[in-house]
Structures are given as C-alpha cells and as structure tokens.
Amino acid sequence: MKILKISGVLALLIGLASTSFAQKFITKNGHTSFYSEAPMENIEAHNKEVLSIIDFDSHEIVTTMLMNGFQFKKSLMQEHFNEKYVESDQYPKATFKGKFTPNDAIDLNKDGNYELAVTGDxxxxxxxxxxxxxxTIEVKNGVVIGKTNFNVKVKDFDITIPKVVVENIAETVLVTSDFTYSPYNN
Amino acid sequence: MERYYKKLFLLYIFLMMMILKGFAQEDDLMKILETEGDEKNQVNFATATFKGTRLIQGHSVETLRGNAFQLLISHRFGRINGGAYEFFGLDQSNVRIGLEYGLSDRLNVGIGRNSYEKTYDGFLKYKILRQSSGAANRPVSMVLFSSVALNTLKNEDIDPEREIPFSSRLAYTGQLLIARKFSPGFSLQIMPTIVHRNEVTESEGYNDLYALGFGGRKKITKSLALNVEYYYRINAPENPELHNSFSIGFDIETGGHVFQLHFTNSISMVEKGFIGETTGDWANGDIHFGFNISRTFN
Structure with a gap:
C-alpha cells in the first residue's frame, strides 16, 4: 500500500505541475515566407498571418496558415500558386504539428537564447x-521569438508542375519562419 | 498477490492517463488555434473567377492589380464558311491592340485600337464588390464598366453624301458585370448592358440598345478552360442582318500568358460593335476564328 500511496502522490504532483505551470505562448501574426531560386525568375512569397502556439510544458508546437495568405510580388504568380499548384480551394491550410527538444531547460522568466531540435508532421x-x-528561441521581456528555416521538396507534397513551366520553378523551396509569441491566458 | 495486482492496475491507469493527457494536449493546441483563427475574422476572397480580364469578347469581373500593366492583342479572322479559297477566313484579319493599367486593385483603365471601323476605344472598370466567404459573406463579385468608342473612318467611307459630325462617331457602353465562382472549376457571369449610339441609321434601331449578356467558364484541366459568352439584345431592331453575339472558346494558360482561342459570329472587339453590329449567323456558318493573347507586366 505504501507504494500505492507514493505513486498516488506522484501522479497528483505531476498532474498539478503540468496544469498549474502550463506555459502556452501564441501568435496570430507569424511571418512565414518561402523562396526559391529559378532560372527564369526567383520566387518569393510572404504570409504574415500565420497562427502558431507553443506549449513549453509539453514541448509541443502547432502552426497553421492559410495558403491564400501568401502574397507574391506578381499577381499572376500568386494566382498560379493558388489555382494550379497548391489548390487552395481544396486544401486551404498548411499545418505543422510537432515536438521540440531544447538544448537547455527553458526559463521563461528571464531573457535567454535556446536552440531547439524540432520534429513533427x-x-x-x-x-x-x-x-x-x-x-532558435529567444526569450525577451516576456515574449518569445521563434525562428526556423527548412527546405521543402515540392514533389513530396504531390504538387505537380506542368512540363512547360517546370524549368521556371525550382524543385526545392526554402521555408523561413519568424514568430513573436505572447503568453496565452485562458 | 492481490495487493501486487492492485498496484499494477493503478500504475496502468496512471500511465494510461498520462498518455491520454499527452494526446489530448496536441488536440487542444490545434483547437486553440482554430478558435483563435476564427476570432481573427478572416475573409476569404474568391480569386481567379475567370482566367483573364476578358471572358471572350466582353470583359469579365477580373481586374488587374494596382500598378499592373497588360498588353492585349486580339484577332478575329474572316468567316470560316469562306472555304478553302479564303483559307477558312484566315486571309482576312481584324486586330485590336490594347493597353490596360491597374490604377488600383479595383480601378482599371484601358485604351485600344480596333481595325474594324478604325475604332479607338477607352474604358474604365471599377470593382464594387468582391465575392468572399468567412467573416464577410458576399455571394458575387460585381464590376461597373464603361467604355467609349470612336469611329475614325474617313467621311466618304461612312457617307459620301454629307458631313459627319464628330459626335456622331461616338458610342458609349455601360455594363454591370455580376459573377460568381461556384466551385474552383465553374464560374458564371451575367452582364446587363446599355449601348448608346449618338447617331444610328434606321436599320440599326434605337440610339439606346439594351442587352443582357450571359457567360461562363468550366475548367477542363488546371491550365485549360472552356468559355461561353452570349449577348441577348432586348430591344433588337427588326433587321435580319443583325444577330446576337455568341462565342465559344478555350483559355489556355502557360507561364506568363493566357491564350484565348475562340469561335464567334462577331468581328468587332469593342462592346458597341459586337453587341450592336454582329452580322454573322451561326446557323449560316458565319463563324470567325479568333484569339486574344494577354501578357501582364508588374
């Protein structure tokens, strides 16, 4: 029974810890851009209405964005992107769900910089x-600034590019994100 | 033994709860984003209701973006029923060269020169409503369109018997374009129209010609669409030479161009011309092959 009591107390403690110290940070104006160099012209688009939430307790991060929120310099390029490549009407959102491992215990009460390894879908x-x-995560005056970039292969996501224009569009695009999170209270 | 099982059972429950909690959390995060996203009241505008600023002959609800510049070259060849001698109409050609500019995303201006009746034209196009869903629900896009056309044929080519005053060479068109993109591949447009001619001959009917246009596009593949456009003249004069304009065509899209290839019974590429002065009869085979090529710079 002693072990039972101990495990009960332990469960209670963990439960309490994970609720009372839950630390969620959110942004609604995250900035995600993608860039690719191509022979004809470089392709660049920015989405400044990205939603993202970080839970520093469970080390989870979820990000969603509307594909038609990407702004291109050329309207025709933007139309092709939505109409022909990512088919925004059928697939309006891009999402990322994942977990992160920091290089050091994150202290949200004081300014500091951390590096994270992120994995997810x-x-x-x-x-x-x-x-x-x-x-990277920077804690600064109570807000959290997260930055990352990674390469995405267009082909991996079943995005087909017609043969006529295949030379105009690079097969790999660099995705860059820059989010400033504020505490989420609810 | 019994105590041992009890202990194991509780440990099991505890572990299950931790795992479930983990699962629940990820869903919670997604849910939070969904509600926050809704609270942002995002408006989703329908884009690319049509591929180009023209349906076939007439304008579509599409406007150029602010500061965008478009060069539009249109051809209408002769009648297909001219047969092999006329190379099925390709021996004759009517051209319109047009330049269009986006003063803003909503307001466009354009000028053009049509070889038919050596006509110069200018237009203004203003988007008054954009179809959208989400926080603002607008079922249709609407555009106000107005154009003026100037016939610059020599006096003797119009009427050698008298002096033609400048004002008689002018005609005006006003349109309300109403369109809805029903699905990614299907859009419809209706176009209540008034054409005012400063001077008309008896055979051309009243100075004010009222018409109702209908049009639509259906995508066949991502880069190919089928378009249809019809203008019904409401107070058409009793003149068997004049017909309602009917056109059918394909939009083909490559990198930076939109090619529109079509068959039509009209040769004019100015509103007052194709709505009021179409002389081809589909039933007779008076069909013209034609194309529009547009290139947008910005």
Whole structure:
C-alpha cells in the first residue's frame, strides 16, 4: 500500500505541475515566407498571418496558415500558386504539428537564447510528411521569438508542375519562419 | 498477490492517463488555434473567377492589380464558311491592340485600337464588390464598366453624301458585370448592358440598345478552360442582318500568358460593335476564328 500511496502522490504532483505551470505562448501574426531560386525568375512569397502556439510544458508546437495568405510580388504568380499548384480551394491550410527538444531547460522568466531540435508532421496540399529541423528561441521581456528555416521538396507534397513551366520553378523551396509569441491566458 | 495486482492496475491507469493527457494536449493546441483563427475574422476572397480580364469578347469581373500593366492583342479572322479559297477566313484579319493599367486593385483603365471601323476605344472598370466567404459573406463579385468608342473612318467611307459630325462617331457602353465562382472549376457571369449610339441609321434601331449578356467558364484541366459568352439584345431592331453575339472558346494558360482561342459570329472587339453590329449567323456558318493573347507586366 505504501507504494500505492507514493505513486498516488506522484501522479497528483505531476498532474498539478503540468496544469498549474502550463506555459502556452501564441501568435496570430507569424511571418512565414518561402523562396526559391529559378532560372527564369526567383520566387518569393510572404504570409504574415500565420497562427502558431507553443506549449513549453509539453514541448509541443502547432502552426497553421492559410495558403491564400501568401502574397507574391506578381499577381499572376500568386494566382498560379493558388489555382494550379497548391489548390487552395481544396486544401486551404498548411499545418505543422510537432515536438521540440531544447538544448537547455527553458526559463521563461528571464531573457535567454535556446536552440531547439524540432520534429513533427508537415501537411501541405493534403499530404503529410515528417520533417526535422532546428529552431532558435529567444526569450525577451516576456515574449518569445521563434525562428526556423527548412527546405521543402515540392514533389513530396504531390504538387505537380506542368512540363512547360517546370524549368521556371525550382524543385526545392526554402521555408523561413519568424514568430513573436505572447503568453496565452485562458 | 492481490495487493501486487492492485498496484499494477493503478500504475496502468496512471500511465494510461498520462498518455491520454499527452494526446489530448496536441488536440487542444490545434483547437486553440482554430478558435483563435476564427476570432481573427478572416475573409476569404474568391480569386481567379475567370482566367483573364476578358471572358471572350466582353470583359469579365477580373481586374488587374494596382500598378499592373497588360498588353492585349486580339484577332478575329474572316468567316470560316469562306472555304478553302479564303483559307477558312484566315486571309482576312481584324486586330485590336490594347493597353490596360491597374490604377488600383479595383480601378482599371484601358485604351485600344480596333481595325474594324478604325475604332479607338477607352474604358474604365471599377470593382464594387468582391465575392468572399468567412467573416464577410458576399455571394458575387460585381464590376461597373464603361467604355467609349470612336469611329475614325474617313467621311466618304461612312457617307459620301454629307458631313459627319464628330459626335456622331461616338458610342458609349455601360455594363454591370455580376459573377460568381461556384466551385474552383465553374464560374458564371451575367452582364446587363446599355449601348448608346449618338447617331444610328434606321436599320440599326434605337440610339439606346439594351442587352443582357450571359457567360461562363468550366475548367477542363488546371491550365485549360472552356468559355461561353452570349449577348441577348432586348430591344433588337427588326433587321435580319443583325444577330446576337455568341462565342465559344478555350483559355489556355502557360507561364506568363493566357491564350484565348475562340469561335464567334462577331468581328468587332469593342462592346458597341459586337453587341450592336454582329452580322454573322451561326446557323449560316458565319463563324470567325479568333484569339486574344494577354501578357501582364508588374
């Protein structure tokens, strides 16, 4: 019975710890961009309405964005992106769900920099692929600034590019994110 | 033994709860984002209701983005029923060269020169409503369109018997374009239209011609669409030479161009011309092959 009592107390403690010290941070104006160099012209687009939430207790991160929120310099390019490549009407959102491992215990009460190893599932165009990347976290005056970049192969997400234009579009694009999170209270 | 099992059972429950908690948390995060996303009241605008600023002959609800510049070259060849001698119409050609500019995402201006009746035209196009869903629910896009056309044929080519005043060479068109993108591949448009001619001959009917246009596009593949456009003249004069404009065509999209290939019974590429002065009769085989090529710079 002694062990039972101990495990009960332990469960209670863990339960308490994970609720009372839950630390969630959120952003609604995250900035994600992608860039690729191509022979004809470089392709670049920015989405400044990315939603992302970090849970420093469970070490989880979830990010979602609307594909038609990407702004291109050329309207025709933007139209092709939505209409022909990512098919935003059918697949309006891109999501990332993952976990991170910091290089050091994160203290949200004081300023500091951390490096994270992130793994998770990236869903674009209705196709989900596991990805691994590195990210940095900067705690500064109570907000958290997260940054990351990784390469995405267009082909991995069943995005087909017609042969006529295949030379204009690079097969790999660099995705860069820069999020400023504020504490989420609810 | 019994105590041991009890202990194991509790440990099992405890572990299960921890695992479930882990699962629940990820879902919670997604849910939080979903509600926060809804609270942001995002408006989803329908984009690319049509591929180009023209349906076939007439304008579509698409406008150029602010500061975008478009060069549009259109051809209408002769009648297909001219047969092999006329190379099925390709021996004759009507051209319109047009330049269009986006003063803003909503307001476009354009000028053009059509070889039919050596006509110069200018237009203004203003998007008053954008189809959207989400926080703002607008079922259709609407555009106000207005154009003016100037016939610059020599006096003797119009009427050698008298002096033609400048004002008689002018005609105006006003349109309300209403379109809805029903699905990614299917859009419809209706176009209540008034054409005002400063001077008309008896055979051309009243100065004010009222018409109702209908059009639509259906995508066949991602880069190919089928378009249809019809203008019904409401107060058409009793003139067997004049017909309602009917056109059918394909939009083919490559990198930076949209090619529109079509068959039509109209040769003019200015509103007052194809709505009011179409002389081809589909039933007779008076069909013209034609194309529009547009290139947008920005």
């Amino acid at each position: 990236l869903t674009i165009h209705g196709v989900t692929k596991p990805i691994e990347t590195k990210a």
